[in-house]
Amino acid sequence: MKMQKSTNLVSDKEDYEITMKRDILCLMMAYPEYIKDVRVENDKVYLVMNSGNKIMYDDKREKKFDEKVNNPDIQDMMEQLYPLSDIKNLMDSDYNPGRIRTYPLLKEVYGYSKSSVEKNLVNVRAGSKYCLFNKNNNAANSLKKVMEELNSLSKAQGNIYSIVFPVNGTFNYRVIAGTNRLSPHSFGTAIDLKSDKRDYWKWASREQGQKRLESYPREVVEIFEKNNFIWGGKWGKFDILHFEYRPELILKSRYFGSKKTNEKNWYEGAPFEDNEVKKYITLIDKAFNIE
Structure with a gap:
């Protein structure tokens, strides 16, 4: 979060630095x-x-x-905490965790151009057809796991298949309508499931969106979130058919969602016994001169 005006400037600075370290981790x-x-x-x-x-x-x-959306830094992208718990009502219209994307990061990971992204695309079976998804950073493998679980779920609950499939789209190199920003579909890291006219905030009223939210099967959402996808149904500017591979946001919610900045160690909540995580913590502490 941005530093706020306060009578306790030291506390503000400490809170900011702890949040920054957690974001970077x-x-x-x-x-x-x-x-x-x-x-x-x-x-x-x-x-x-x-x-x-x-x-x-x-x-x-x-x-x-709007400026954060159009000209974001990493802090802007990580600022709003994605809720892993279920929601009963549409989020406030200005609460949209994940709609802010830092494009230099996405381009480094998934591809700098249409042709470079296309080289990273692989087929993933989704229902009765295949769709293209980016293989980098475990994205396609994560979607594959999602689809395997959805297939199992649809066998146990017959209505699931007709709600989820046919998939509406994955890779599509384009800008978001009315903007000059690339859609996450441009990187092959987002999937739109079966479409409903109440799915999107520009198509539907909030009342229609609320009814669609209430009816959407949470088992589907939980499967995606378990595999590091966020759901557009948890945006105030709702996009209920949309799931997007954003492991950084899921990890922040999973490890630090309930943690306060006054914990004994800034990394409390993270799996700090893991050797790789230990290495990252050491790098971060070294950068900030913490021995």
Whole structure:
């Protein structure tokens, strides 16, 4: 979160730094083959990619939500916590965890251009047909696991198949309508399931969206979330047929969703006994001069 005005500036600074370290740890766990280090230079914090490129964590600019969407940094992307628990009602219209995407990161991982993304696409069976999904960063394998579980679920609950399939689309290199921003479908990391006219905030009223939300099978959502996909049904600007591979957001919710910034160690909640996670914690502490 951005630092807020307060009578306790030290506490604000500590809270900000703990949140930043947790964000960076989640990103390192989510993209282990792509992020190799964290570096502090001239009071700015950067993720260092295997390519040698650096991506700024926080530009320290105060932004309204639309500006965060159009010109985001990593901190903007990680700021709103994705709710892993079920929701009964549509989220507030300005609560959209996952709609902010840091494109330099996505391009590093999934491909810088249409042709480079296409080289990373593989077929994944979805119902009675195959769809294209990005193989990088375990995305396609995660979707494959989702589809296997959905097939098993549909055999146990006959109505599931007709709700989920046919899939409406995966890879489609395009900008989001009315913007100059690439859709996550451009990277082959998002899937739209069977469409309903009440699915999308631009197509439907909030009342229609609420009814669609209430009827949507939560077993489907849980399977996707277990495999590191977020659900557009948990956005105020709802997109109920949409699931997007965003491991960094799922990991932050899973490990730090209920943790306060006054824990004994900033990484409390994460699987810090794991050797790789230990390595990331050490890199982060070293960058911030914590011995």
